Amino acid sequence: MTIRVAVIGAAGRMGSTVCGAVEQAEGMELVARLDAGDEISPATLASARVAVDFTVPDVTEANVHALLDAGLDVVVGTTGWDEEAYDRVREHLARPQAEGRSVLIAPNFALSAVLAMSLAAKAARYFESAEVIELHHPAKVDAPSGTAVATARRIAAARAEAGLGPVPDATESDPDGARGAVVDGVHVHAVRLRGLTAHEEIVLGNPGEQLTIRTDCFDRSSFMPGVILAVREVGGRTGLTIGLDQLIDLAG
Numbered sequence: 299m300t301i302r303v304a305v306i307g308a309a310g311r312m313g314s315t316v317c318g319a320v321e322q323a324e325g326m327e328l329v330a331r332l333d334a335g336d337e338i339s340p341a342t343l344a345s346a347r348v349a350v351d352f353t354v355p356d357v358t359e360a361n362v363h364a365l366l367d368a369g370l371d372v373v374v375g376t377t378g379w380d381e382e383a384y385d386r387v388r389e390h391l392a393r394p395q396a397e398g399r400s401v402l403i404a405p406n407f408a409l410s411a412v413l414a415m416s417l418a419a420k421a422a423r424y425f426e427s428a429e430v431i432e433l434h435h436p437a438k439v440d441a442p443s444g445t446a447v448a449t450a451r452r453i454a455a456a457r458a459e460a461g462l463g464p465v466p467d468a469t470e471s472d473p474d475g476a477r478g479a480v481v482d483g484v485h486v487h488a489v490r491l492r493g494l495t496a497h498e499e500i501v502l503g504n505p506g507e508q509l510t511i512r513t514d515c516f517d518r519s520s521f522m523p524g525v526i527l528a529v530r531e532v533g534g535r536t537g538l539t540i541g542l543d544q545l546i547d548l549a550g
């Protein structure tokens with residue numbers, strides 16, 4: 299059966315690329331393109347079954363609740379989500395009116411980034427030091443990137459599980475924040491540079507050795523197979539799914 303798809307944020311860099319990918323995808327029909335100022339309502343959604351949200355961190359959660367109220371399953375790529383916001387979506391999905399509905403939120407839909415996060419989490423327990431450097435195009439409105447935050451959280455969780463203490467760091471004075479943001483004890487550095495798209499480096503250090511894990515997305519086409527996979531799969535799930543790795547077998 300054809301999946302009818304609405305794209306929210308359709309005029310943006312990601313939204314417009316997603317519109318093109320949905321139009322090219324077998325078994326999908328793009329039925330609505332909504333952007334800022336458009337109401338989310340049955341009339342504008344044109345009987346869409348799945349909505350894809352690539353908007354801005356300030357509005358994405360409200361969009362998801364409105365889309366659930368309208369009876370759609372939702373795929374979200376927009377950043378800015380925290381545990382409290384996830385919990386509010388879980389609570390919404392638990393209401394009888396939302397029975398059978400499903401939301402998938404992923405900080406990154408590119409396979410290289412999903413693998414980089416997974417490898418970083420796997421490697422983290424073996425290294426004394428770990429830091430994350432994300433590098434993006436200068437039109438990005440948030441820092442650090444959602445992917446970097448998710449990566450740092452996974453590294454921190456792996457370190458805690460392995461019983462590792464804080465990363466070694468003798469810094470006593472840093473009035474200008476040169477050591478970057480600190481996410482769950484992991485330092486995260488953000489670079490904004492003309493010419494870049496979306497890149498991340500995870501550096502892990504031990505005495506005398508370093509492991510560098512790097513993902514480079516040179517073009518937004520890199521995110522499209524993951525987005526299309528999520529659109530296909532979201533309807534077969536229930537509840538909240540976080541991360542594209544939940545749909546891909548990374549074992550082996």
Ligand SMILES: NC(=O)C1=CN([C@@H]2O[C@H](COP(=O)(O)OP(=O)(O)OC[C@H]3O[C@@H](n4cnc5c(N)ncnc54)[C@H](O)[C@@H]3O)[C@@H](O)[C@H]2O)C=CC1
Pocket residue numbers: 306307308309310311312313332333334335336352353354355357374375376377378404405406407408444521
């Ligand atoms: N999960 C992933 O793989 C990826 C996630 N992103 C994230 O996706 C988001 C969008 O990124 P870009 O497309 O580069 O940004 P963008 O600024 O090019 O596009 C955002 C679009 O959302 C629209 N918008 C703003 N408020 C809206 C509202 N209330 N309703 C509907 N549309 C609204 C804007 O008018 C704009 O067209 C960011 O949070 C970014 O970090 C970006 C790339 C990949």
Ligand SMILES: O=C(O)C1=N[C@H](C(=O)O)C[C@H](O)C1
Pocket residue numbers: 377405406434438439442443444445446495496497
């Ligand atoms: O804004 C972007 O471009 C990107 N945003 C996401 C993030 O913040 O992690 C994903 C990717 O890095 C591109």
